[in-house]
Amino acid sequence: MxxxxxxxxxxxxxxxxxxxxxxxxxxxxxxxxxxxxxxxxxxxxxxxxxxxxxxxxxxxxxxxxxxxxxxxxxxxxxxxxxxVPRRLVPLGLAAAVLTAMVTAWPLLLEPAPAPASSSRPTIEEARARVQRALATTAGGRLVASIERRTIHVTGMAEDAREAMASRAALNAHRGPYPAVPRFTVATDIAEAIRGTSGLTNASVRHVGDGVFDVVADVTDERAARAALDRMGADLAPTVKRITARLERIYPSDPLGPVLSRSQQDGLTVVQTRDGVKHLVIQSPRAVAPPPVSVSAAAPRSRPVRSPAQVTATATSPKGLTP
Structure with a gap:
């Protein structure tokens, strides 16, 4: 250079x-x-x-x-x-095409991607789906809400069939999110009121919106209404109000309809359906003296009367004293 x-x-x-x-x-x-x-x-x-x-x-x-x-x-x-020799060009092109086909073959066998609508929904979308399904099964009586990334369903179903259909709808539309059914069943609450109230011929019916109507026969209307008020307070806020249509019965019988009775050692305890307990104390009969012989002179005395039965009745202030 x-x-x-x-x-x-x-x-x-x-x-x-x-x-x-x-x-x-x-x-x-x-x-x-x-x-x-x-x-x-x-x-x-x-x-x-x-x-x-x-x-x-x-x-x-x-x-x-x-x-x-x-x-x-x-x-x-x-x-x-x-x-590069000219005769190798066709071979290279053929190898490139073969390689492309081998690479693309698995992609052709893969299933088509799912549509965007089937992707993972948000929890708000899942709640909206559950609410639409509950509107069909429960007629708007159940409400779906979100609490701590969990879908909760509250309200009151009318009967067991409606409750079962609502639970099935909740499990079908909740998506990947946990769901908790917190609703109650009106027929179960009505049966609980009827069984624990102690009322005679009681009939309990759900009017709607958490209001229950009770029809029964009672001996003490004031005590029965107080018992229903206490029961409504215990079942709140599911039960909003209990209305009662009561008819007074047994006006001449202080014990009224007997719920239970027990007796031991001269003491009888009777409990009526209005919650009043009656105590009856009975004294034992006196033993009669041995008969006097006819041969012997009987002293002059007053005739002996058989002792009468002595009873006492005690009731609470709410009951009636005979």
């Missing part, structure tokens, strides 16, 4: 070696020459040359080297493509 500087220009001369397989005997290569332009580097067998004026501002070394190696890579790629 030879560098010649003249008239402000730099000329480079070098010998380009040809292909060893094609060089004929007696030919060592080809002489080439070129003018090196300012700030346009060139590579010669791994050596990078760049010329320019001393007074001018030189670019960054990285910028100069990037120009050289970028051109080098493109040049090498072109030379490599030229060296």
């Amino acid at each position: 030879e560098l010649v500087v003249s008239d402000g220009a730099v000329r480079c001369r070098w010998r380009q070696a040809g292909n060893a397989a094609r060089v004929e005997p007696g030919h060592a290569g080809v002489d080439l020459s070129a003018v090196l332009e300012d700030f346009k580097p060139r590579e010669f067998d791994g050596i990078v040359l760049c010329t320019g004026s001393v007074d001018a501002e030189w670019p960054n070394d990285l910028e100069l080297l990037s120009l050289v190696f970028a051109r080098t890579r493109r040049r090498w790629a072109g030379q490599a493509w030229q060296r």
